[in-house]
Amino acid sequence: MTELHRLGREAYIDPVWHEREVDQLFLNAWCFAGITSDFKEAGDYKAVEIGGFPIAVVRNKDGDLGAVHNVCRHRGATLFDGNGGNIGKSIVCPYHRWTYGLAGELRGVPDKQTCFPDLERSKLGLKPAGLGIFKGLVFVNPDPNANFDDWIAPIADQAWPHDLYASDVREAVPLVYDVKCNWKVFAENAIDGYHLAYLHEQTLGGPTPDKNVWEQAGDHMIWYANEEGVRHRLPKKIRDENGKIGTIKSAQQAGFGGVYFLFPLTLVVPTPYGLSITALKPTSASTTRLTIRHWVGPWQSLDERKYIQGFDKKTGIISSDNWTRHPLETGDFQTEDVWICEKVQQGLQSPAFELGPLSLGPGAEDPIRWFHRSILSRLQVSD
Structure with missing residues (x-):
């Protein structure tokens, strides 16, 4: 039987619920x-x-x-x-x-x-x-x-992309987004393998849900995509330990994942020759700030902000308040994600919203069930 969301509408819009997260989740969150x-x-x-x-x-x-x-x-x-x-x-x-x-x-x-x-x-x-x-x-x-060793232990022995101190990557100018959605909406989007071939058809281009693989590492998750010819961020060529470039068929074959979600507030995303790390900052029940630090190859731009729709030179913040084109016309998957997360938040605000089903495929929305369980296990609320 198809399972519904475990977190109700109030988890995404209610200031009281947000305060509960502050007291019971963020008080001991890495x-x-x-x-x-x-x-x-x-x-x-x-x-x-x-x-x-x-x-x-x-x-x-x-x-x-x-x-x-x-x-x-x-x-x-x-x-x-x-x-x-x-x-x-x-x-x-x-x-x-x-x-x-x-x-x-x-x-x-x-x-x-x-x-x-x-x-x-x-x-x-x-x-x-x-x-x-x-x-x-x-x-x-x-x-x-708080015990850091216990928190990091499930990920410590996993393959990890890029040594920031032993490669030729350079740090680019950080990106800061103000997003009009609950932090969990953005986190769920990041671990949702169902939307990649649909929302991001013209940017990432997939993979389809059956090509997604999620692995559990304690409360953390690692995503792999096993499909050739897909326009996504996973490396198709990587340097081996001797500096030679080799072709790979999937992130799993490469030995490391395409997204590492370190519960509850950190996302690590490898690119073929770099790395980005996103820290989620819940600012209210319906707003989130994303601070993204990223490292790129020597031939890549060190300041992408001028190419990103919604960037305000005065504040240094990227926001949908400053959009001038439809997000699906930008060719930027991050803008697409911000757009859809804000649309989800708008829908959650409606009194007509009811819990919908989560897909059964393990590479599609199953990680969201997992995410909900991890949250509920820390909050003094009934599942």
């Missing part, structure tokens, strides 16, 4: 924050946000990486501005100039004897967050006690 070479000097940092938790990764004076909640312990002001940079030799709150060391310890409080004679600085350091490193990729978690 998400991509950067790569180790982002942090060359003491004071170098990257700032991210996971479901409402602002977090910063910073290299301290001893050369170690650490993660802290980007919240002053006095009145709550955020301390790290922008997405990254170098904060200097100490972390200073702009509000009342409380000063912290690069490891988060509270070092100075102006007029302490007058204003806070009994304050114990040792108890008011920045709250730590969890940090883990895998193949040069840096991940953070709001929970300082």
Whole structure:
């Protein structure tokens, strides 16, 4: 019997449900924050946000990486501005100039004897967050006690595309999208093998559902497509360990997948000669920010933004608010995905929406069932 969606309409539109996810899912969720070479000097940092938790990764004076909640312990002001940079030799709150060391310890409080004679600085350091490193990729978690090894273990022994530090790929200008849909709508689209031959007929061109293969790796998933002659992002030629180029018939034959979904907020997508990593930032029950860092071959453009419909030069954000052509006329599969995700969100907002069936094919929508189970297992709601 065909199975319905496990998550109801409220999971995609209800602010109360969103707050439940913040409290019960994102409070212990790993998400991509950067790569180790982002942090060359003491004071170098990257700032991210996971479901409402602002977090910063910073290299301290001893050369170690650490993660802290980007919240002053006095009145709550955020301390790290922008997405990254170098904060200097100490972390200073702009509000009342409380000063912290690069490891988060509270070092100075102006007029302490007058204003806070009994304050114990040792108890008011920045709250730590969890940090883990895998193949040069840096991940953070709001929970300082979260076990990174357990989270990454199911993927650790899987074949992995591209060594960012041993190849000739270069990092391109990051892409930032503001998408008018719930984060789960975008995640489900990313792991949906049913739509590739239909929505993306003129761009990716497939594969059809029967050519999709999804493999489970704990809560994570790896997608392969086993079909020649398909215009998709999977490598048809890759370099072997000696640098020679060999022809392959499928991503599975190549030894690594075409999409790695690291539950719940990170997507890793290989290209023939590069890699992109997308961090999902749920910003409300019906909006999501996508930050995409990508690495390309030396012959490829380092700044694709001018070619992407909806890019605003003033803000640096790509949004459907700025579209001037129909998305299906752009020849860009990402624009097509944003378009369909926003259309799904519009439909979910309708009181007429009812749960529909999910396809039975394991390479089509079965990963969505899997995704729903993983979410429900963490939320205190009935399945």
